[in-house]
Amino acid sequence: MIFVAIGGFFGAISRFAISNWIKQHFRTYFPLATFCINLIGSFLLGICVGLGPISSLQLLAGTGFLGAFTTFSTFSVESVKLYESRGLLAAATYMCLSCVLGILLAFIGWWLMSV
Known part of the structure; x- marks a missing residue:
């Protein structure tokens, strides 16, 4: 549990700093900070x-x-x-890009460690 707690401490601080x-x-009106953070995190988690x-x-x-x-949770609220x-098209674009690219990047990260 201590490893999870230490990692969580630094992960939350990093998210806050990078987001700001x-x-x-x-x-931009687009939630770029959360979008980038979640995509980077998906890729890195795929590697892990x-x-x-x-x-x-x-x-x-x-x-x-x-x-x-x-x-x-932030992704959900920002959606x-x-x-x-901005309407349905903007929200749907954000949600679809986040999900599709997040899963793709997680797969790429996993694949890179598997080869």
């Missing part, structure tokens, strides 16, 4: 899973760090807000 940096440098059986490193990096780094402010 992206929001300061890229002004591709490493093989669960180890202390996977608990620290995968479950802890990446579990706190990525955020489904609703995007729907309210």
Whole structure:
């Protein structure tokens, strides 16, 4: 549990810092910060899973760090807000791109560790 807790601590702080940096440098109605963070996290989690059986490193990096780094709840709320402010097409585009690209990047990360 200590590995998960330590990883979660640093994952949450990293998400907060990167999200704020992206929001300061890229002004857009699109939830770019959460989009980028979740895609990066999906790729990195694919790598962690591709490493093989669960180890202390996977608990620290995968479950802890990446579990706190990525955020489904923020994705969900931002999807609703995007729907309210920009309509169904913008929200559906965000949701579809996030899911399809997230799964694709997780697969690529896993595949890279499997070859």
